[in-house]
Amino acid sequence: MTGSPDSPSFRLAYVPGVTPAKWARTWNERLPDVPLTLLQVTAAEAFEVLRDGTADAGFVRLPVDRTVFSAIPLYTETxxxxxxxxxxxxxxxxxxxxxxxxxxxxxxxxxxxxxxxxxxxxxxxxxxxxxxxxxxxxxxxxxxxxxxxxxxxxxxxxxxxxxVVDAPESSVALSWPEDATTDLVEDFIGIVRGRTVNSTRGRTQPQTEQKREGRKPASGKSTGGGAQPKAKSAGGTARSRSAAPKGGGRRGTGKPRRRS
The missing domain is CATH 3.40.190.10 (Periplasmic binding protein-like II)
Structure with missing residues (x-):
């Protein structure tokens, strides 16, 4: 639960498999006077801690109940x-x-x-x-x-x-109660979306958070960017799909057109 106006704080829940350290570091750099508490919860517990105010926002696995929660899809895992x-x-x-x-x-x-x-x-x-x-x-x-x-x-x-090429996939999103979109929640949204410290809220286009191998943008409200290819393990050949051939010549090799 967010602290009092005189002593604000921010609690962030996250499910197993999500590593929030990058975003936590940015938070501590930008809002050093607002303590950030990380709460690891199971996927089943995540929405309950958001609903009862134990956490202000959380990294959860989709789907979410859109009648209660807002969500920004971040990436889909292999x-x-x-x-x-x-x-x-x-x-x-x-x-x-x-x-x-x-x-x-x-x-x-x-x-x-x-x-x-x-x-x-x-x-x-x-x-x-x-x-x-x-x-x-x-x-x-x-x-x-x-x-x-x-x-x-x-x-x-x-x-x-x-x-596994034809198995269901799991997507990760940042979520929070729709009726509890506080200024601190907006601050954290800006961090996750890659806004600079001087950006006006809501004006900067979101950027994809998909830095680790095996991640690609989630479907739905994608945060931008192209999908990364699925991770490949070395050594095997059976049932592997061949890569598409690369395109032709390199760019920029033609001669400039002469002006008349």
């Missing part, structure tokens, strides 16, 4: 399958859901991909968390499909991952 390093799919740069049809695909209770029907063979029971599911993958029980940031968050030396 979806990957987490497997043991000796799994057969590691021979490929990327895989499809059909490649996993005979595998036990773990479906944790905190899944964020919103499957209509999870692929592969079902496990005997659903793990409570993504962290628990990763432990089961390491034990050889099955494989796990998650956004790439969660595969990195729960990285283990004995596991690796590959992009």
């Amino acid at each position: 979806t990957v399958v987490v497997v043991p390093k000796d799994h057969v799919v590691t021979a490929a740069e990327e895989v499809s859901l059909d490649d996993l049809a005979d595998d036990i695909v773990l479906h944790p209770l905190d899944d964020v991909l919103g499957w209509e029907q999870p692929p592969g063979q079902p496990a005997f029971e659903r793990p409570a968390t993504t962290a628990d599911a990763v432990e089961l993958v390491a034990a050889g029980v099955g494989v796990l499909i998650v956004p790439q940031s969660l595969a990195r968050l729960h990285h283990r030396r004995d596991l690796t991952y590959r992009p």
Whole structure:
């Protein structure tokens, strides 16, 4: 909850897989007198802490209830399958859901991909968390499909991952209660959108936040910029898609036209 007018503060929630450090540093540089508190919450808890005022804004996973919350989509993550390093799919740069049809695909209770029907063979029971599911993958029980940031968050030396080309994807957005768009919320929106310190609120065109590998602009209210290609893991060839040939000659090689 934002502090009193005499002693303001700002609380920012964020879900696993999101790294808010970059934006927090900019906040501390621009508003050193307004403390910023970071609150890590689960994807399921994120909207509750926004609704009850525990946080002023948050980095959440879409979708959001647009009747209650405002949201600025930031990026869409590549979806990957987490497997043991000796799994057969590691021979490929990327895989499809059909490649996993005979595998036990773990479906944790905190899944964020919103499957209509999870692929592969079902496990005997659903793990409570993504962290628990990763432990089961390491034990050889099955494989796990998650956004790439969660595969990195729960990285283990004995596991690796590959992009899944036809799996659902998860998008990350900045969200806040629509009826609580305070000046401090506007300040943070400006930071996320890349406005300079002297920019007038709402006048600068937003810029895409997609600096890390495996991210591309989210659909809907995109914050601008072109989509990045999905991350490719080295070493595989099976089921990989060939790159399009590059265009012809270089620009600027023609002679200037002579004036008459």
